[in-house]
Amino acid sequence: MRRRHFVLGIGLVFGLIVLAVAGRLSPTYYTGLMTEALILGIFAVSLNLLLGHTGLPSLGHSAYFGVAGYTTAILSLRLAQSSWVSASAGIVVSVSVAAIYGLLALRTAGVYFMMITLALAQVLWGIAFGWRSMTGGDDGLPGIARPDLGALVPWSLQSPANFFTAVLIVFIIVMGALSLVVHSPFGYALRGIRESEARMDCLGYHVWLHKYVAVLIAGGVAGIAGILFVYYHGFVSPAELSLVLSAEGLLMVILGGAGTLFGPVLGATVVVFLRNLVSGYTERWLSVLGLVYLLVVLCAPNGILGAIRGRIPGWLSQEAEA
């Protein structure tokens, strides 16, 4: 048990070093793809907390991603706030939206939960699309400057390699925090809720409260991803609030492995690289993505990481042992 953790830890550190070096030394194009994979990885991981761990199939997760992005963009462009202020506000607003949407959506379950989360996200999409004077409508808001770290760090985030490093650092912090959460008593309770709400209720768990806290955390983490995304592209548009993004998030989670910690990151990487590499050869990259999805669902219903875990019993599993 101890030894396994040690080996896993060494492997993780080694992997991150390889990732950091590869990201910084690759051609700019690939550095960009890796940056985007990490950002969407954070988004997918936050959705996985709901879908994979708690069993809440949200079809409107882009709401938190986009609302944080728009908040950051509007504050820095229209109110000329510092990036510290606008990025913090982005997180605060995404958690606040999660607090309101959670109250409404958690009254339902299953398919109804999907429908109401979809509808709630579409409300924000409609506002972003329609309120031209504030959000720029479907043109979006261009020209969002990356944070200037100033005297704090002598780096400029303008360079792709440095921005990649900054995203990687955020990614490591988020993954570390979420790893704590999923292994905590609270994380176990979420999986208990996924398996049987009735049993959790009888055991004395406040099921609703656990779900609500999960929605808040997922909303905040998705917001972090949204802010990074907006800084990466220097641009925000209604696409960041769209159903397409929410559905892509679900795809990433299921591809990589729902309920695993790193699976969704793997799923995000597959989607980002497929989209960008395959679209160089054919316009039908979505068909290729669809085929990959079909293959994974048919051959490895627990996702890529879930399949690997199943092959090596007792290895890479996060199950509790004494």
Next chain:
Amino acid sequence: MTSLAIQALSKNFGGLQALRDLSLEIQPGERRAIIGPNGAGKTTLFHLIGGQLSPSSGRIYLFGREVTTLPPFRRAALGLARTFQITTLFRNLTVMENMLLAVQTLDSIRLVLYRPLTSYRNVMSQARRLLEQWNLWEKRRVLACQLSHGEQRQLEILLALAPMPKVLLLDEPTAGLSAAETQQVVAMIEHLDASITVLLIEHDMDVAFQVAQRIAVLHHGRLLAEGPPEAIRKDPTVAEIYLGAE
């Protein structure tokens, strides 16, 4: 004080009266069986006591405190635990994880986010102790859904016991079990701490007469008879509904 009191409880599903004006009082440490033919309202009664359903009229008291409108998790905090007629486990979690979820409710750490559950030594050792006691420790890494039916029933009773309840409701704990498995579950019930009040629904008359000190017979949602096993065995009206009458 009674541990569980039910006063004039009724439950209607549309036009169907599942329970009619039922009153029961159960003393601390009592072993009480509820028997009756299919459709007598036994499981409905359990759902009302557990809080899974709310009554059309009447009141329910746990240790003198009215709980009629409390949700199930609040009743659990007062010391109520139950099993279901259809085994309700965390099917895709391991046996150990099932136990941990039940045991950690004792420690008020349910909302702790920042510390691994496995680092709570008292929770881990308590889960281990319970599993060892009931011979499930060897299966700790097996998924609950891969256990045999008998083991699943045992695990469900263990889940109900882990939070150290004062009142335990068992809904047909031996349903679908082989004779050997039935004896294991019966032994489990007989070895429960004497201070725990046990209310069980049972179809197997031998089990009901073996385990219970008092028996209540339900028929068409009404209390037909109540008393010690010998009296119930001799009661002509009970024989009538079970054996049919001319």
